[in-house]
Amino acid sequence: MIGGTMINRREGWELRLSAEIRDWDGRAFVWGSADCLGFCRATARAMTGTDPIPDLPAYASEYEAARGLVGLGYRSIAELIDAHLPRVPVALARRGDWVMGDAAGALPGAMGVVTGRHAVHLAERGPVRRPVLDAEAAWRIG
Structure with missing residues (x-):
């Protein structure tokens, strides 16, 4: 839900998610x-x-x-995301949802995308994988 408007995953979202991660x-x-939020x-x-999160200023x-x-x-990225997306228990995060947690080579509190049992986080040298259950927080996408 964004500002009271429900967002839904489009047909074929799985292939588009995989392609985006590969990109x-x-x-x-x-x-x-x-960066991780981008x-x-x-x-x-x-x-x-x-x-x-369409209204984020350039930085x-x-x-x-x-x-x-x-x-x-x-006051934080988590607070920003909480204002735009529903938070879910980390154990219920599903493929395509967002998680926040430390990942090797990434900044503390890095955002990542769930791909199954792991989440992909953007680190200094590119994407890294980390177990979803190690995340601190999760948000539902569609």
Whole structure:
């Protein structure tokens, strides 16, 4: 649900999700253009045709990202996502949902996309996999 509007996964979302994740393979982490939240938003657009967080201001550094969150009235990425997506228990996260948790090579609290028992997180040298059940929080996409 986005601002009271329900988003749904489109037919064939599984193939689009897999293709989107493959497209990110090998991409290095760059704030504002190839970061963990951008990766998650891209997979959500691929699955649903909708960006669940469309009003995020542009940023090019960790400082600018934090300043943008505060400017929108949020204290954290988790708080921003909570305002846009329903949170679910980590154990109930399904393929395509978002999770937050530490991942090797990624920043603490990195966002990732569930692919099954693992989630893909965007790290400095590209995507890394981490067990979903190690995540701290999860949100439903469609």
